[in-house]
Amino acid sequence: MVLSVTEKSYLHESLASVPPARPDGRKADQFRPIEVFTDFLPASNGSSKVVASDGTECLVSVKCKVVDHAVEEDLVVVDVDIAGHRDDSGFVQGIASTLSKVLSTQLDRSCLRLTKKYSFKLYIDVLVLSSFSHPLTLISFAVYSALNSTQLPKLISSDDDLDVAELPTFHDYDFVKLNVSVPLLFTLAICGKNVLVDPASNESDVANNGILVTWNNGKATAPIRTLGLNEDYVSGVSPQSLQDSIKMIEQVAPEVLQALGGI
Amino acid sequence: MNITDRRRILGPSNAKPLVFERLESSEQAAQPPQEKNNENESMYIKNGLVSNANGSSYLELKRGESSEQCTILLSSVYGPRPSRGAFSSKASLSVQFKEVTIEKIPSGELKEICNFLSNIFSAVINLERYPKSGIDIFLSLIKNPITSDEANLEPIIAACVNGITLALADAGIEIFDTVSAGTYKRNVVAFSKNGTEVVGLWKDKEDDTANDILSVIENCRGNYLQNRKGIIEYLIRSKNADI
Amino acid sequence: MVYYAQSTHSAYPGQLICPVYELEKGTDSQQVIRYIAGAGVAEQDYELNGQKIIALAATVVGEVKFDEELKEMVPSGEVAESNENEEEETVSTEEERHFIVSVTDKRQDGQAVTADFANNLPREGDIVLARVTRISQQRANVEILAVENKTTPVDSGVGSNGAGIVAAGGGSGGATFSVSQASSDLGETFRGLISSRDVRATDRDKVKIIDSFRPGDIVRAQVISLGDGSNYHLSTARNDLGVVFAKACNGAGGMMYAIDWKTMVAPSTGFTEARKCAKPF
Numbered sequence: 166m167v168l169s170v171t172e173k174s175y176l177h178e179s180l181a182s183v184p185p186a187r188p189d190g191r192k193a194d195q196f197r198p199i200e201v202f203t204d205f206l207p208a209s210n211g212s213s214k215v216v217a218s219d220g221t222e223c224l225v226s227v228k229c230k231v232v233d234h235a236v237e238e239d240l241v242v243v244d245v246d247i248a249g250h251r252d253d254s255g256f257v258q259g260i261a262s263t264l265s266k267v268l269s270t271q272l273d274r275s276c277l278r279l280t281k282k283y284s285f286k287l288y289i290d291v292l293v294l295s296s297f298s299h300p301l302t303l304i305s306f307a308v309y310s311a312l313n314s315t316q317l318p319k320l321i322s323s324d325d326d327l328d329v330a331e332l333p334t335f336h337d338y339d340f341v342k343l344n345v346s347v348p349l350l351f352t353l354a355i356c357g358k359n360v361l362v363d364p365a366s367n368e369s370d371v372a373n374n375g376i377l378v379t380w381n382n383g384k385a386t387a388p389i390r391t392l393g394l395n396e397d398y399v400s401g402v403s404p405q406s407l408q409d410s411i412k413m414i415e416q417v418a419p420e421v422l423q424a425l426g427g428i
Numbered sequence: 429m430n431i432t433d434r435r436r437i438l439g440p441s442n443a444k445p446l447v448f449e450r451l452e453s454s455e456q457a458a459q460p461p462q463e464k465n466n467e468n469e470s471m472y473i474k475n476g477l478v479s480n481a482n483g484s485s486y487l488e489l490k491r492g493e494s495s496e497q498c499t500i501l502l503s504s505v506y507g508p509r510p511s512r513g514a515f516s517s518k519a520s521l522s523v524q525f526k527e528v529t530i531e532k533i534p535s536g537e538l539k540e541i542c543n544f545l546s547n548i549f550s551a552v553i554n555l556e557r558y559p560k561s562g563i564d565i566f567l568s569l570i571k572n573p574i575t576s577d578e579a580n581l582e583p584i585i586a587a588c589v590n591g592i593t594l595a596l597a598d599a600g601i602e603i604f605d606t607v608s609a610g611t612y613k614r615n616v617v618a619f620s621k622n623g624t625e626v627v628g629l630w631k632d633k634e635d636d637t638a639n640d641i642l643s644v645i646e647n648c649r650g651n652y653l654q655n656r657k658g659i660i661e662y663l664i665r666s667k668n669a670d671i
Numbered sequence: 672m673v674y675y676a677q678s679t680h681s682a683y684p685g686q687l688i689c690p691v692y693e694l695e696k697g698t699d700s701q702q703v704i705r706y707i708a709g710a711g712v713a714e715q716d717y718e719l720n721g722q723k724i725i726a727l728a729a730t731v732v733g734e735v736k737f738d739e740e741l742k743e744m745v746p747s748g749e750v751a752e753s754n755e756n757e758e759e760e761t762v763s764t765e766e767e768r769h770f771i772v773s774v775t776d777k778r779q780d781g782q783a784v785t786a787d788f789a790n791n792l793p794r795e796g797d798i799v800l801a802r803v804t805r806i807s808q809q810r811a812n813v814e815i816l817a818v819e820n821k822t823t824p825v826d827s828g829v830g831s832n833g834a835g836i837v838a839a840g841g842g843s844g845g846a847t848f849s850v851s852q853a854s855s856d857l858g859e860t861f862r863g864l865i866s867s868r869d870v871r872a873t874d875r876d877k878v879k880i881i882d883s884f885r886p887g888d889i890v891r892a893q894v895i896s897l898g899d900g901s902n903y904h905l906s907t908a909r910n911d912l913g914v915v916f917a918k919a920c921n922g923a924g925g926m927m928y929a930i931d932w933k934t935m936v937a938p939s940t941g942f943t944e945a946r947k948c949a950k951p952f
Binding site for chain 2: 683711717718733898900
């Protein structure tokens with residue numbers, strides 16, 4: 166919904182007040198409820214669908230392919246498609262590039278290692294069916310649950326194939342669960358001096374700035390960067406707010422992981 | 429060669445090409461390179477080189493003595509020009525980044541840089557002053573300090589922020605502050621209001637500065653103040669030289 | 672310290688100039704001085720020791736200028752009413768002075784045009800020079816060539832031919848063309864329209880556009896609103912507004928001159944044509 170100038174100004178004031186009054190009554194560190202479905206696409210190795218309370222819906226499918234890791238450098242390929250945005254728009258390409266960089270540098274390559282010569286290459290396809298707020302957090306939740314539900318074919322041939330010229334062979338129906346630590350990406354909105362986690366679309370419209378924080382292996386990690394959530398209210402923020410947002414992620418991320426892991 | 433070009437009017441057969449008198453290289457004498465040696469970093473600025481742009485800046489950043497570690501960036505600002513489509517009470521901003529020599533940066537990362545920069549400058553340009561119009565910023569990276577395969581984008585991003593600020597000031601487009609960026613290790617922070625506010629933070633690679641973002645910002649601020657001083661000195665001096 | 676009395680100094684974007692209000696204390700009187708942001712100056716919030724301060728800061732490179740705006744004083748009765756709890760003495764001596772603070776480029780200073788480099792977008796109330804591109808029974812479409820008393824930016828505001836991907840609507844640079852050539856060739860000027868009701872102030876419903884403007888005429892008009900996404904709304908309903916230059920026979924003939932407010936004559940042939948003319952002096 167497009168807000169008028171007056172509505173935006175009112176909303177900004179309430180979000181910047183202490184404590185922040187969020188339009189849906191959430192606390193500053195509270196996420197919107199989401200529904201997660203996993204492992205429902207028969208043709209892919211792992212899949213998930215995440216539906217947020219505002220109707221944002223994100224589908225992720227993970228497929229794998231056996232490649233010679235001496236030849237193929239990138240073992241993770243991410244493709245992002247966001248309904249309502251052109252594929253060549255800066256918004257979509259920026260999100261795709263951020264995701265593929267995070268996943269290809271932070272996913273442990275040894276988990277994909279099959280034999281001494283071959284590895285699995287993961288193709289992660291992200292489809293955002295409808296998005297109202299910045300979809301990065303939701304995409305990252307979906308990628309997380311998709312990768313954690315990924316089943317890879319079980320190897321039955323020898324894993325030492327340096328000398329023997331043979332292709333890996335797999336068990337007819339047995340799978341092995343992919344066990345990898347997946348980074349999570351959080352977007353936060355900064356309004357005045359307040360930091361708000363998981364901003365809804367109306368909150369993003371009046372945020373002074375946004376910040377992206379990545380969480381992996383139990384700590385906040387790069388990339389950490391500012392994100393423009395809108396064009397009207399964007400302004401400078403105090404360094405303390407940036408510190409606060411990282412602190413907030415350090416608090417909430419373990420709980421989020423626990424919730425996502427329980428699926 | 430007996431082939432005559434029949435698609436064009438060639439003019440009389442005894443025509444001679446135009447020869448222009450050589451221009452005096454007075455500019456070089458008037459403008460000594462601006463050297464500031466701190467941590468072996470030096471910056472050379474020249475505004476207004478692109479004659480058909482509304483404002484432009486040429487930035488040369490050197491780290492150390494070798495010419496290898498040199499970033500050369502040309503930024504030009506076009507507009508405000510009329511935008512078509514729906515009415516908007518503010519100007520829209522677009523940032524395009526291009527490597528004019530060998531393209532080493534993946535296109536996805538270029539888009540990320542452009543998003544990051546347009547985010548910074550949306551906060552900085554007084555967009556309300558320019559209704560129904562668009563401001564286009566074009567960045568041409570003439571020399572890239574990247575020598576190895578690993579992309580080290582941070583100095584480039586910092587140069588982009590400084591270059592755009594200079595170009596905007598040259599164009600006379602209203603900006604709220606002389607925004608500049610400072611780097612520290614693998615972090616870039618763009619500041620405004622004399623370093624009390626952060627307008628952009630870019631931390632892409634994990635380094636030993638882990639979770640202490642405040643100390644990162646503090647370290648970038650030193651570099652920022654130095655860059656900002658250079659920019660302001662140049663702006664004031666070139667303004668006084670014009671009169 | 673009185674800010675407006677200080678000698679002019681150079682400013683760069685972001686440089687603080689003065690607060691929004693100042694209290695000047697004389698020997699037996701005091702007055703409030705209000706500073707208003709003019710061209711090249713913007714109000715900004717600053718935080719000093721936890722206190723929010725609004726101050727004026729420069730947004731362009733140039734010289735700081737203070738121009739007093741002469742306003743009629745606030746009626747003393749009103750002031751007394753609103754400040755009832757204050758002492759009568761203070762109220763009677765208190766007056767408010769307004770200064771418009773602007774930062775202007777020296778390059779434009781002293782020239783015939785007022786300095787507003789690149790910040791020359793047509794605004795409500797501005798007088799513009801426009802060329803008629805198309806007429807219909809209801810309106811005349813025009814392209815805005817210049818805002819009167821304002822400089823045009825180097826690229827004439829007409830776009831770019833940078834090395835990068837040209838933004839939608841972008842095109843070739845303006846410096847190599849004259850303003851008029853570039854604008855009509857590339858269609859990149861701000862466009863406006865003069866509705867038949869806004870051609871003149873009297874007999875509005877009897878206006879015939881064909882008897883007022885022809886394509887190619889240069890019209891002096893006032894901006895009445897920013898209009899919609901594509902057109903500014905302009906008006907010529909004033910004596911000094913209307914056609915200033917026109918050529919006879921739809922542009923085939925020579926220059927014509929206004930002989931009265933609705934007739935122009937081509938001196939070489941003696942033919943007259945109907946136009947809504949601007950009063951020349």
